[in-house]
Amino acid sequence: xxxxxxxxxxxxxxxxxxxxxxxxxxxxxxxxxxxxxxxxxxxxxxxxxxxxxxxxxxxxxxxxxxxxxxxxxxxxxxxxxxxxxxxxxxxxxxxxxxxxxxxxxxxxxxxxxxxxxxxxxxxxxxxxxxxxxxxxxxxxxxxxxxxxxxxxxxxxxxxxxxxxxxxxxxxxxxxxxxxxxxxxxxxxxxxxxxxxxxxxxxxxxxxxxxxxxxxxxxxxxxxxxxxxxxxxxxxxxxxxxxxxxxxxxxxxxxxxxxxxxxxxxxxxxxxxxxxxxxxxxxxxxxxxxxxxxxxxxxxxxxxxxxxxxxxxxxxxxxxxxxxxxxxxxxxxxxxxxxxxxxxxxxxxxxxxxxxxxxxxxxxxxxxxxxxxxxxxxxxxxxxxxxxxxxxxxxxxxxxxxxxxxxxxxxxxxxxxxxxxxxxxxxxxxxxxx
Numbered sequence: 001x002x003x004x005x006x007x008x009x010x011x012x013x014x015x016x017x018x019x020x021x022x023x024x025x026x027x028x029x030x031x032x033x034x035x036x037x038x039x040x041x042x043x044x045x046x047x048x049x050x051x052x053x054x055x056x057x058x059x060x061x062x063x064x065x066x067x068x069x070x071x072x073x074x075x076x077x078x079x080x081x082x083x084x085x086x087x088x089x090x091x092x093x094x095x096x097x098x099x100x101x102x103x104x105x106x107x108x109x110x111x112x113x114x115x116x117x118x119x120x121x122x123x124x125x126x127x128x129x130x131x132x133x134x135x136x137x138x139x140x141x142x143x144x145x146x147x148x149x150x151x152x153x154x155x156x157x158x159x160x161x162x163x164x165x166x167x168x169x170x171x172x173x174x175x176x177x178x179x180x181x182x183x184x185x186x187x188x189x190x191x192x193x194x195x196x197x198x199x200x201x202x203x204x205x206x207x208x209x210x211x212x213x214x215x216x217x218x219x220x221x222x223x224x225x226x227x228x229x230x231x232x233x234x235x236x237x238x239x240x241x242x243x244x245x246x247x248x249x250x251x252x253x254x255x256x257x258x259x260x261x262x263x264x265x266x267x268x269x270x271x272x273x274x275x276x277x278x279x280x281x282x283x284x285x286x287x288x289x290x291x292x293x294x295x296x297x298x299x300x301x302x303x304x305x306x307x308x309x310x311x312x313x314x315x316x317x318x319x320x321x322x323x324x325x326x327x328x329x330x331x332x333x334x335x336x337x338x339x340x341x342x343x344x345x346x347x348x349x350x351x352x353x354x355x356x357x358x359x360x361x362x363x364x365x366x367x368x369x370x371x372x373x374x375x376x377x378x379x380x381x382x383x384x385x386x387x388x389x390x391x392x393x394x395x396x397x398x399x400x401x402x403x404x405x406x407x408x409x410x411x412x413x414x415x416x417x418x419x420x421x422x423x424x425x426x427x428x429x430x431x432x433x
Contacts, residue, residue: 012432016431016432019167019430019431019432020430021346022348022430023414023418023429023430024346024407024411024412024414025346025347025348025378025414026346026347026348026374026377026410026413026414027190027348027377028348028349028372028373028374028377028390029323029348029349029373029376030209030235030236030323030324030371030372030375031181031208031209031235031282031306031349031350031373032235032236032373032375032376033235033236033237033238033239033240033375033376033379033430034239034346034376034379034380034420034430035235035239035240035275035279035420036239036278036279036282036420036423036424036427037250037420037423037424037425037427037428037431038278038423038424038425038427039240039241039275039278039279039282039341039365039425040275042269042275042278043241043272043274043275044160044271045271045274047070047270047271047273047282048069048269048270048407049276050063050064050067050266050270051063051267051270051296052064052067052068052071052268052270053261053262053266053267054261055257055260055261056068056071056072056075060061060172060315062400067270067273067274070270070273070274070277071089071090071273071277074089074273074274074276074277074280075087075088075089075340076132077280077281078096078245078247078276078280079247079279080284081283081284081287082211082214082215082223082230082247083221083223083224083279084223084230084245084247084248085248085249085250085253086248086249086250086252086253086256087245087246087247087248088100088245088256088257088260089243089245089273089277090248090260090261090265090268090273091231091243091244091245091246091260091268092243092244092265092268092269093233093242093243093244093264094206094208094232094233094244095122095124095126095133095244096244096264096265097232097233097244097245097246098124098125098133098134098177098206098231098233099124099133099134099137099138099259099264100231100246100256100259100260100263100264101175101204101229101231101246101256101259102133102134102138102140103138103263103264104252104255104256104258104259105175105202105204105229105252105255106138106140106174106175107172108139108140109139109140109141110136110140110141110173110174110175111140111141111142111166111171111172111173111174112125112134112140112141112142112143112173112174112175112176112177113142113143113144113159113163113173113175113176113177113201113342114126114134114142114144114145114177114180114206114238115143115144115145115147115154115180116144116147117129117181117353117364118353118354118355118356118358119144119145119147119149119180119182119355120152120181120182120183120184121180121181122179122180122181122206122208123181124206125142125177125180125206126142127142139370140228141171142341143162143166143171143173145159145162145176146158146159146161146162147355149355149356150328151185151314151316151317152184152185152313152317153184153185153187153188153317154178154187154188154190154315154374155190156188156192157314158191160192160195160289163176163192163195163196163199163201164195164198164199166199167198167200168402170222172199172200172201173199173201174200174201174202175201175202175204175423176192176196176201176202176203176204176236177204177206178203178204178205178206178222178227178418179205179207179208179209179210179222180206180209181208181209181276182324182326182352182371183209183210183322183324184313184314184317184319184320184321184322184326185314185320185321185322185395186219186220186321187220189203189205189220189222189225189226189227190225190226190228192266192269193225193226196226196402202228202229203226203227203228204227204228204229204230204231205222205223205227205229205230205231206230206231207222207230207232207273207309208231208232208233208236208244209233209236209237209322209323209324210236210237210322210323211232211233211234211236211237211238211239211245212236212237212238212239212283212287212290212291212294212323212375213291213294213295213323214280215238215283215287215291216283216287216290216291216292216294216352217288217291218291218292218294218295219291219295219321219322223247223249227365228248228249228252229246229247229248229249229252229256229394230246230247230248231244231245231246232244232245232247234252234275234276234279235245236323236373236375237273237291237294237323237375238279238283238431239283239290239375239379239420239422240275240276240278240279240280241271241272241275241276241279242272243269243272243273243275243276245276246260266405280422281424282422282423285424286422286423287422289419289422290358290378290379290422293378293383294323294374294375294378295320295321295322295323296383296389297374297377297378297382297383297384297386298320298322298323298324298325298373298374298385299318299319299320299321300384300387300388300391301374301390301391302314302319302320302325302326303319304387304390304391304392305325305327305391305394305402306319306384306387306392308391308395309395310327310394310395310398311328311329311330311331312326312327312328313325313326313327313328313354313369314324314326323373323378324372324373325371325372325373325374325377326354326369326371326372327369327370327371327372328354328368328369329368329369329370329398330368332398333366333368334351334362334366334425335351335352335353335367335368335369335370336351336365336367337366338351338370338398339370340349341397341398342370342394342397342398344403344408345397345403345406345407345410346375346407346410347393347394347397347406347410349372350370350371351364351365351366351367351369351370351371352367352369352370352371353367353368353369354367354368354369354388356368357369368426372394377390377417379420379421379422379429380417380418380419380420380421380429381416381419381421383416386413386417389413390413393409393410393413396409417424418430
Protein backbone atom coordinates (compact mmCIF):
# COMPACT_ATOMS: atom_id res chain seq x y z
CA UNK A 1 0.00 0.00 0.00
CA UNK A 2 1.38 3.42 -0.96
CA UNK A 3 1.89 6.19 1.54
CA UNK A 4 -0.73 8.32 -0.18
CA UNK A 5 -3.30 5.52 0.03
CA UNK A 6 -2.53 5.08 3.73
CA UNK A 7 -3.01 8.80 4.27
CA UNK A 8 -6.30 8.67 2.37
CA UNK A 9 -7.58 5.83 4.54
CA UNK A 10 -6.31 7.57 7.67
CA UNK A 11 -8.38 10.67 6.92
CA UNK A 12 -11.51 8.60 6.26
CA UNK A 13 -10.93 6.76 9.52
CA UNK A 14 -10.49 10.00 11.47
CA UNK A 15 -13.75 11.37 10.06
CA UNK A 16 -15.55 8.22 11.19
CA UNK A 17 -13.97 8.51 14.65
CA UNK A 18 -15.10 12.12 14.88
CA UNK A 19 -18.70 11.17 14.01
CA UNK A 20 -18.69 8.39 16.61
CA UNK A 21 -17.21 10.67 19.29
CA UNK A 22 -19.88 13.31 18.77
CA UNK A 23 -22.62 10.68 18.88
CA UNK A 24 -21.43 9.85 22.41
CA UNK A 25 -20.86 13.44 23.59
CA UNK A 26 -22.74 16.50 24.76
CA UNK A 27 -22.23 19.06 21.95
CA UNK A 28 -22.65 22.40 23.74
CA UNK A 29 -20.71 24.79 21.53
CA UNK A 30 -23.07 27.73 21.00
CA UNK A 31 -21.85 28.42 17.46
CA UNK A 32 -22.54 24.89 16.21
CA UNK A 33 -25.54 22.83 15.21
CA UNK A 34 -26.27 19.71 13.21
CA UNK A 35 -27.71 19.75 9.67
CA UNK A 36 -30.29 17.33 8.33
CA UNK A 37 -29.37 14.52 5.98
CA UNK A 38 -31.00 16.35 3.09
CA UNK A 39 -28.75 19.36 3.63
CA UNK A 40 -25.67 17.18 3.98
CA UNK A 41 -26.55 15.36 0.76
CA UNK A 42 -26.68 18.54 -1.33
CA UNK A 43 -23.38 19.63 0.23
CA UNK A 44 -21.82 16.57 -1.42
CA UNK A 45 -23.51 17.19 -4.79
CA UNK A 46 -21.95 18.28 -8.08
CA UNK A 47 -22.81 21.88 -7.22
CA UNK A 48 -19.71 21.96 -5.04
CA UNK A 49 -17.55 21.67 -8.14
CA UNK A 50 -19.14 24.51 -10.14
CA UNK A 51 -18.79 28.29 -10.47
CA UNK A 52 -21.42 31.02 -10.61
CA UNK A 53 -19.83 34.42 -10.04
CA UNK A 54 -22.33 37.27 -9.93
CA UNK A 55 -26.09 37.62 -9.32
CA UNK A 56 -28.64 35.12 -10.70
CA UNK A 57 -29.28 35.93 -14.33
CA UNK A 58 -26.08 37.99 -14.51
CA UNK A 59 -23.46 35.25 -14.14
CA UNK A 60 -19.90 35.38 -15.38
CA UNK A 61 -20.06 31.59 -15.96
CA UNK A 62 -22.31 29.37 -18.05
CA UNK A 63 -23.90 26.23 -16.65
CA UNK A 64 -26.02 28.07 -14.04
CA UNK A 65 -29.46 27.14 -15.35
CA UNK A 66 -30.43 25.30 -12.17
CA UNK A 67 -28.29 27.05 -9.59
CA UNK A 68 -29.96 30.34 -10.56
CA UNK A 69 -33.33 28.81 -9.72
CA UNK A 70 -31.97 27.39 -6.45
CA UNK A 71 -30.47 30.71 -5.45
CA UNK A 72 -33.56 32.75 -6.32
CA UNK A 73 -35.69 30.36 -4.28
CA UNK A 74 -33.25 30.68 -1.35
CA UNK A 75 -33.44 34.47 -1.62
CA UNK A 76 -37.23 34.39 -1.60
CA UNK A 77 -37.34 32.13 1.47
CA UNK A 78 -34.78 34.28 3.35
CA UNK A 79 -36.91 37.36 2.68
CA UNK A 80 -39.99 35.53 3.96
CA UNK A 81 -38.24 34.23 7.07
CA UNK A 82 -36.99 37.65 8.13
CA UNK A 83 -39.71 39.82 6.52
CA UNK A 84 -36.96 41.55 4.58
CA UNK A 85 -37.05 43.64 1.42
CA UNK A 86 -33.72 42.28 0.14
CA UNK A 87 -31.57 39.21 0.78
CA UNK A 88 -28.16 38.08 -0.45
CA UNK A 89 -27.45 34.41 0.28
CA UNK A 90 -23.98 34.35 -1.29
CA UNK A 91 -21.64 35.24 1.63
CA UNK A 92 -19.56 32.18 2.46
CA UNK A 93 -19.57 32.94 6.22
CA UNK A 94 -20.99 35.31 8.79
CA UNK A 95 -17.66 37.11 8.98
CA UNK A 96 -17.67 37.61 5.19
CA UNK A 97 -21.24 38.90 5.42
CA UNK A 98 -20.05 41.48 7.94
CA UNK A 99 -17.11 42.42 5.74
CA UNK A 100 -19.47 42.98 2.81
CA UNK A 101 -21.56 45.32 4.98
CA UNK A 102 -18.46 47.27 6.02
CA UNK A 103 -17.39 47.51 2.38
CA UNK A 104 -20.80 48.70 1.21
CA UNK A 105 -21.35 51.31 3.93
CA UNK A 106 -17.95 52.67 4.96
CA UNK A 107 -14.46 53.65 3.90
CA UNK A 108 -11.19 52.76 5.68
CA UNK A 109 -10.67 55.13 8.59
CA UNK A 110 -14.38 55.45 9.40
CA UNK A 111 -15.60 54.60 12.90
CA UNK A 112 -17.88 51.74 13.86
CA UNK A 113 -19.42 51.05 17.28
CA UNK A 114 -19.65 47.42 18.43
CA UNK A 115 -19.36 45.38 21.60
CA UNK A 116 -15.89 44.69 22.93
CA UNK A 117 -14.98 41.01 22.84
CA UNK A 118 -15.10 40.52 26.66
CA UNK A 119 -18.56 42.09 26.61
CA UNK A 120 -19.77 39.68 23.94
CA UNK A 121 -18.46 41.16 20.68
CA UNK A 122 -17.16 39.05 17.81
CA UNK A 123 -13.69 39.24 16.27
CA UNK A 124 -15.24 40.15 12.90
CA UNK A 125 -16.11 43.52 14.46
CA UNK A 126 -12.75 43.82 16.21
CA UNK A 127 -9.88 46.30 16.19
CA UNK A 128 -6.82 45.96 13.98
CA UNK A 129 -4.55 45.45 16.98
CA UNK A 130 -6.58 42.36 17.88
CA UNK A 131 -6.52 41.16 14.22
CA UNK A 132 -10.24 41.85 14.01
CA UNK A 133 -11.80 41.72 10.55
CA UNK A 134 -13.23 45.24 10.68
CA UNK A 135 -9.92 46.83 11.62
CA UNK A 136 -7.38 44.56 9.94
CA UNK A 137 -9.15 43.94 6.63
CA UNK A 138 -11.27 47.04 6.13
CA UNK A 139 -9.33 49.59 8.18
CA UNK A 140 -12.21 50.69 10.39
CA UNK A 141 -11.66 52.44 13.69
CA UNK A 142 -13.59 50.58 16.38
CA UNK A 143 -15.13 52.07 19.48
CA UNK A 144 -17.36 50.24 21.93
CA UNK A 145 -20.91 50.37 23.21
CA UNK A 146 -21.10 51.19 26.91
CA UNK A 147 -22.00 47.98 28.72
CA UNK A 148 -23.91 47.06 31.88
CA UNK A 149 -22.20 43.97 33.34
CA UNK A 150 -25.04 43.16 35.71
CA UNK A 151 -27.67 43.22 32.98
CA UNK A 152 -25.22 41.72 30.44
CA UNK A 153 -26.42 44.21 27.87
CA UNK A 154 -25.71 47.57 26.24
CA UNK A 155 -26.12 50.53 28.59
CA UNK A 156 -28.52 52.79 26.67
CA UNK A 157 -28.03 56.08 28.53
CA UNK A 158 -24.24 55.87 28.63
CA UNK A 159 -24.11 54.84 24.98
CA UNK A 160 -26.23 57.83 23.95
CA UNK A 161 -23.81 60.14 25.77
CA UNK A 162 -20.84 58.45 24.12
CA UNK A 163 -22.28 58.64 20.61
CA UNK A 164 -23.08 62.34 20.93
CA UNK A 165 -19.62 63.01 22.33
CA UNK A 166 -18.01 61.20 19.39
CA UNK A 167 -20.02 63.32 16.95
CA UNK A 168 -19.03 66.50 18.77
CA UNK A 169 -15.40 65.39 18.60
CA UNK A 170 -15.52 64.85 14.84
CA UNK A 171 -15.51 61.05 15.01
CA UNK A 172 -19.16 60.36 14.33
CA UNK A 173 -19.66 56.61 13.73
CA UNK A 174 -20.87 55.38 10.35
CA UNK A 175 -22.20 52.05 11.70
CA UNK A 176 -23.71 50.87 14.97
CA UNK A 177 -23.18 47.11 14.85
CA UNK A 178 -25.51 45.44 17.31
CA UNK A 179 -25.47 41.69 18.02
CA UNK A 180 -22.38 39.69 18.84
CA UNK A 181 -20.91 36.41 19.96
CA UNK A 182 -21.98 36.15 23.60
CA UNK A 183 -25.56 37.36 23.45
CA UNK A 184 -27.91 36.41 26.25
CA UNK A 185 -30.64 39.03 25.89
CA UNK A 186 -32.30 41.15 23.18
CA UNK A 187 -30.35 44.35 22.66
CA UNK A 188 -31.73 47.93 22.72
CA UNK A 189 -31.86 48.50 18.96
CA UNK A 190 -35.11 50.46 19.08
CA UNK A 191 -33.93 52.58 22.00
CA UNK A 192 -30.80 53.68 20.13
CA UNK A 193 -32.28 54.14 16.65
CA UNK A 194 -33.14 57.81 17.20
CA UNK A 195 -29.63 58.75 18.31
CA UNK A 196 -28.20 56.76 15.41
CA UNK A 197 -30.23 58.90 13.01
CA UNK A 198 -29.21 62.03 14.90
CA UNK A 199 -25.50 61.36 14.40
CA UNK A 200 -25.84 59.92 10.89
CA UNK A 201 -25.00 56.29 11.78
CA UNK A 202 -26.58 53.25 10.12
CA UNK A 203 -27.93 50.67 12.62
CA UNK A 204 -26.86 47.13 11.67
CA UNK A 205 -27.28 43.84 13.50
CA UNK A 206 -24.93 40.86 13.56
CA UNK A 207 -27.40 38.02 14.12
CA UNK A 208 -24.85 35.25 13.56
CA UNK A 209 -25.89 33.52 16.77
CA UNK A 210 -29.56 34.38 17.08
CA UNK A 211 -30.86 34.33 13.49
CA UNK A 212 -32.85 31.15 14.11
CA UNK A 213 -34.42 32.63 17.24
CA UNK A 214 -35.31 35.79 15.30
CA UNK A 215 -36.79 33.80 12.42
CA UNK A 216 -38.71 31.69 14.95
CA UNK A 217 -40.16 34.75 16.69
CA UNK A 218 -38.45 34.04 20.00
CA UNK A 219 -35.87 36.82 20.38
CA UNK A 220 -36.09 40.33 18.97
CA UNK A 221 -36.89 41.58 15.47
CA UNK A 222 -34.02 43.90 14.51
CA UNK A 223 -35.36 44.96 11.10
CA UNK A 224 -38.64 46.09 12.70
CA UNK A 225 -36.80 47.74 15.61
CA UNK A 226 -34.69 50.03 13.45
CA UNK A 227 -31.78 48.04 12.00
CA UNK A 228 -31.29 48.74 8.30
CA UNK A 229 -29.21 45.62 7.59
CA UNK A 230 -28.75 42.29 9.34
CA UNK A 231 -26.00 39.73 8.75
CA UNK A 232 -26.06 36.19 10.04
CA UNK A 233 -24.52 32.75 9.96
CA UNK A 234 -26.62 29.88 8.65
CA UNK A 235 -25.35 27.18 11.01
CA UNK A 236 -25.89 28.23 14.63
CA UNK A 237 -29.49 28.69 15.76
CA UNK A 238 -30.22 28.25 12.08
CA UNK A 239 -29.39 24.57 11.59
CA UNK A 240 -27.94 24.71 8.10
CA UNK A 241 -24.56 24.48 6.38
CA UNK A 242 -21.78 26.81 7.44
CA UNK A 243 -22.26 30.05 5.53
CA UNK A 244 -23.64 33.56 5.74
CA UNK A 245 -26.52 35.74 4.53
CA UNK A 246 -27.42 39.44 4.56
CA UNK A 247 -30.98 40.79 4.73
CA UNK A 248 -31.65 44.50 4.42
CA UNK A 249 -33.79 47.36 3.25
CA UNK A 250 -34.04 47.51 -0.54
CA UNK A 251 -32.11 50.80 -0.67
CA UNK A 252 -28.91 48.89 0.21
CA UNK A 253 -29.34 46.16 -2.42
CA UNK A 254 -26.97 47.46 -5.08
CA UNK A 255 -24.21 48.26 -2.60
CA UNK A 256 -24.43 44.86 -0.92
CA UNK A 257 -24.51 42.97 -4.23
CA UNK A 258 -21.28 44.65 -5.36
CA UNK A 259 -19.65 44.24 -1.95
CA UNK A 260 -20.32 40.49 -2.03
CA UNK A 261 -19.21 40.10 -5.66
CA UNK A 262 -16.72 41.14 -6.79
CA UNK A 263 -15.89 42.94 -3.55
CA UNK A 264 -15.36 40.15 -1.04
CA UNK A 265 -15.83 36.86 -2.91
CA UNK A 266 -15.48 35.15 -6.26
CA UNK A 267 -17.43 31.90 -6.48
CA UNK A 268 -19.80 31.57 -3.55
CA UNK A 269 -19.95 27.82 -2.86
CA UNK A 270 -23.01 26.72 -4.78
CA UNK A 271 -23.51 23.52 -2.79
CA UNK A 272 -23.77 25.66 0.33
CA UNK A 273 -26.42 27.87 -1.30
CA UNK A 274 -28.49 24.75 -1.98
CA UNK A 275 -27.98 23.69 1.64
CA UNK A 276 -29.11 27.12 2.82
CA UNK A 277 -32.21 26.85 0.63
CA UNK A 278 -33.19 23.52 2.18
CA UNK A 279 -32.51 24.91 5.66
CA UNK A 280 -34.72 27.94 5.04
CA UNK A 281 -37.50 25.58 3.92
CA UNK A 282 -37.07 23.48 7.08
CA UNK A 283 -37.14 26.63 9.17
CA UNK A 284 -40.26 28.01 7.52
CA UNK A 285 -41.94 24.71 8.44
CA UNK A 286 -40.43 23.96 11.86
CA UNK A 287 -38.66 27.13 12.99
CA UNK A 288 -41.22 28.41 15.47
CA UNK A 289 -41.47 25.27 17.64
CA UNK A 290 -37.72 24.74 17.38
CA UNK A 291 -36.93 28.28 18.53
CA UNK A 292 -39.40 27.98 21.41
CA UNK A 293 -37.72 24.78 22.55
CA UNK A 294 -34.24 26.29 22.27
CA UNK A 295 -35.09 29.26 24.50
CA UNK A 296 -36.93 27.08 27.01
CA UNK A 297 -34.04 24.60 27.12
CA UNK A 298 -31.43 27.31 27.63
CA UNK A 299 -33.33 28.72 30.58
CA UNK A 300 -33.86 25.25 32.07
CA UNK A 301 -30.12 24.55 31.80
CA UNK A 302 -29.19 27.90 33.34
CA UNK A 303 -31.66 27.52 36.18
CA UNK A 304 -30.51 23.96 36.86
CA UNK A 305 -26.87 24.99 37.01
CA UNK A 306 -27.65 27.94 39.29
CA UNK A 307 -29.60 25.70 41.68
CA UNK A 308 -26.54 23.44 41.88
CA UNK A 309 -24.41 26.40 42.93
CA UNK A 310 -22.74 27.26 39.62
CA UNK A 311 -22.11 30.94 38.82
CA UNK A 312 -24.45 31.65 35.91
CA UNK A 313 -24.20 35.14 34.50
CA UNK A 314 -27.21 37.37 33.89
CA UNK A 315 -29.07 36.36 37.05
CA UNK A 316 -30.63 39.82 37.42
CA UNK A 317 -32.32 39.45 34.02
CA UNK A 318 -33.25 35.76 34.30
CA UNK A 319 -29.98 34.19 33.07
CA UNK A 320 -30.81 34.01 29.35
CA UNK A 321 -33.38 34.70 26.66
CA UNK A 322 -31.30 33.11 23.90
CA UNK A 323 -29.70 29.73 23.20
CA UNK A 324 -26.68 30.56 25.34
CA UNK A 325 -25.70 30.15 28.97
CA UNK A 326 -22.59 31.88 30.35
CA UNK A 327 -20.73 30.40 33.32
CA UNK A 328 -18.11 32.04 35.51
CA UNK A 329 -15.68 29.15 36.15
CA UNK A 330 -12.94 31.02 38.01
CA UNK A 331 -13.69 28.85 41.02
CA UNK A 332 -12.33 25.90 39.03
CA UNK A 333 -9.24 27.60 37.61
CA UNK A 334 -10.06 29.29 34.31
CA UNK A 335 -12.00 28.71 31.11
CA UNK A 336 -9.07 27.09 29.31
CA UNK A 337 -8.54 24.53 32.04
CA UNK A 338 -12.27 23.81 32.29
CA UNK A 339 -12.72 23.51 28.51
CA UNK A 340 -9.99 20.86 28.37
CA UNK A 341 -11.35 18.98 31.37
CA UNK A 342 -14.87 18.91 29.95
CA UNK A 343 -13.61 17.68 26.58
CA UNK A 344 -11.91 14.71 28.27
CA UNK A 345 -15.33 13.83 29.66
CA UNK A 346 -17.03 14.13 26.23
CA UNK A 347 -18.58 17.53 26.97
CA UNK A 348 -17.80 19.86 24.08
CA UNK A 349 -17.97 23.52 25.11
CA UNK A 350 -15.76 26.55 24.63
CA UNK A 351 -13.94 28.95 26.89
CA UNK A 352 -15.26 32.51 26.90
CA UNK A 353 -13.93 35.93 27.83
CA UNK A 354 -16.28 37.59 30.31
CA UNK A 355 -16.79 41.25 31.26
CA UNK A 356 -13.93 42.28 33.56
CA UNK A 357 -11.56 39.52 32.44
CA UNK A 358 -8.97 41.82 30.87
CA UNK A 359 -8.91 44.06 33.92
CA UNK A 360 -8.33 40.94 36.02
CA UNK A 361 -5.34 39.96 33.88
CA UNK A 362 -7.10 37.13 32.06
CA UNK A 363 -6.70 36.51 28.33
CA UNK A 364 -8.60 34.53 25.68
CA UNK A 365 -6.43 31.48 26.40
CA UNK A 366 -7.33 31.58 30.09
CA UNK A 367 -10.60 33.53 30.38
CA UNK A 368 -12.98 33.48 33.30
CA UNK A 369 -15.84 31.79 31.59
CA UNK A 370 -17.31 28.98 29.57
CA UNK A 371 -20.11 29.52 27.06
CA UNK A 372 -22.75 26.83 26.59
CA UNK A 373 -25.29 26.53 23.78
CA UNK A 374 -28.32 24.25 23.53
CA UNK A 375 -29.11 24.58 19.79
CA UNK A 376 -27.69 21.19 18.80
CA UNK A 377 -29.10 19.28 21.77
CA UNK A 378 -32.49 20.78 20.99
CA UNK A 379 -32.31 19.63 17.38
CA UNK A 380 -31.55 16.16 18.70
CA UNK A 381 -34.92 16.31 20.46
CA UNK A 382 -33.88 17.09 24.03
CA UNK A 383 -36.36 18.94 26.23
CA UNK A 384 -36.40 20.84 29.53
CA UNK A 385 -36.29 17.60 31.53
CA UNK A 386 -33.19 16.53 29.62
CA UNK A 387 -31.60 19.92 30.35
CA UNK A 388 -31.90 19.20 34.06
CA UNK A 389 -29.88 16.04 33.50
CA UNK A 390 -27.36 17.99 31.41
CA UNK A 391 -27.00 20.47 34.28
CA UNK A 392 -26.36 17.59 36.70
CA UNK A 393 -23.78 16.09 34.35
CA UNK A 394 -21.99 19.41 33.94
CA UNK A 395 -21.93 19.99 37.68
CA UNK A 396 -20.54 16.50 38.20
CA UNK A 397 -17.86 17.12 35.58
CA UNK A 398 -16.88 20.44 37.13
CA UNK A 399 -16.73 19.19 40.70
CA UNK A 400 -15.23 15.69 40.30
CA UNK A 401 -12.50 13.99 38.30
CA UNK A 402 -14.44 10.80 37.53
CA UNK A 403 -14.32 10.99 33.73
CA UNK A 404 -15.50 7.41 33.19
CA UNK A 405 -18.61 7.93 35.30
CA UNK A 406 -19.43 11.18 33.51
CA UNK A 407 -18.92 9.68 30.06
CA UNK A 408 -21.19 6.75 30.97
CA UNK A 409 -23.91 9.11 32.14
CA UNK A 410 -23.67 11.05 28.88
CA UNK A 411 -23.84 7.85 26.85
CA UNK A 412 -27.04 6.86 28.64
CA UNK A 413 -28.61 10.25 27.95
CA UNK A 414 -27.59 10.16 24.28
CA UNK A 415 -29.05 6.71 23.54
CA UNK A 416 -32.44 8.13 22.63
CA UNK A 417 -31.09 11.26 20.97
CA UNK A 418 -29.26 10.24 17.81
CA UNK A 419 -31.47 11.62 15.04
CA UNK A 420 -32.27 15.08 13.70
CA UNK A 421 -35.67 16.52 14.59
CA UNK A 422 -37.50 19.52 13.08
CA UNK A 423 -36.90 18.19 9.58
CA UNK A 424 -38.98 16.87 6.67
CA UNK A 425 -37.55 13.37 7.02
CA UNK A 426 -35.85 11.37 9.70
CA UNK A 427 -32.06 11.32 9.50
CA UNK A 428 -29.18 10.28 11.68
CA UNK A 429 -27.36 13.22 13.23
CA UNK A 430 -23.87 11.78 12.89
CA UNK A 431 -23.06 9.64 9.89
CA UNK A 432 -20.47 9.32 7.16
CA UNK A 433 -21.18 7.69 3.80
